Amino acid sequence: MLRRHFRWLLAAVSLLVASVAVSQTAPSITFQSPSQGWNVFASSNPLPFGGAASIIYDASRLTQCRGNINANTPGWTITGHYQFNNGPVQSFWVAGFSSTPNPPAPSIPLNTRGDLAIWFENTSRWGCQAWDSNFGNNYHFNVQ
Template sequence: MSRRFLPSLLPLLLVASTAAAQTAPTSITFDGYWNETPSVELIPAGGQVVVNYDTSRLPQCRGTTSTGNPTWTITGHVQVNRGPVVSFWVAGHAPDGNPSQRTLHLPAGLSGALVMWFDISSQGCQGWDSNLGSNYHFPIGAPTLSFNSNWDEMVAGTLRAGQQFIVNYDVARLPECRATYNGPAWVIVAQYRFDNGPIQETVVTGSGTSVATPITAPVGARHLEMWFRNTDRSSCMRYDNNYGANYHFDVQ
């Protein structure tokens, strides 16, 4: 994966603005005991996120020069709603001798999941802090259900009756139905129901890629059941339904 180091801010996902500067920052702390603690349950859009990272989580690859300067670098990686991955300096040798700030600026109106992971690298050595490949998920503006390519289902935040949540679905989970006709001629839909009620569905892809899809839980709902269907114009059909058991989530 290529890295893009930026001088201070992370554009695209994380754009500085006057409104953001006036908002009290949210902190996310990755401590040495393997806890990941955001200061709020839901990260507000249009605000700042300060990343506090304990470097003892990645103790390997700690080479130094003859003068004792580090030859290793810890890098943070951040992604919102399966968009572009942007990387920033955390500790060790700084690119171009100009460390990036570890303050992320979120544009207003954003909703979905902020996903983060870290790596340490030195010549011939690399280590990862990535939640065993699942990465760390934090909800922006609304709770988020992430269905990842490694077959993890991650809940960030709390699903609440009467409120909206976001579904992020990785299309790599259903890779077979991929007919084209002047572009992608396939679609993946989420099918779901609350409390064994009527089945509903909503599209979770757009132009062949995943999109952050909002769903509102009905007032009084206590349980969500969800599965996914992939179809294309050649009549191919595949399901992601937990081997027929579907995926189940509590709603508060």
């Protein structure tokens, strides 16, 4: 009888450990390349409140406004923008030139519940501007 209960207890502990490991995986939002079908998806729906979602953005989505300075320094920058529930707009570096050496990987703090809108802008030092915003509509995700 003890052996039967031990097996049940071992199975329950294994399930609990697996659940904790899955819940500790950092959330992410992926924006795939044109060759991958322009797919956009979150690692979970809704995104979990708290922590931060890493942004995985394929820079080949915004190829307009490109050009280099002195052959190897990008003269362009892709910036991500986001807002929660139509509130203030926040921004983060995604690709290209950054005035900050070794900028942090793109991420968004999930510190507000509700609607999260995201869009991207590519600008160049020559005045060019292009957008990735789902044909004029921002990408929306739910945070709970």
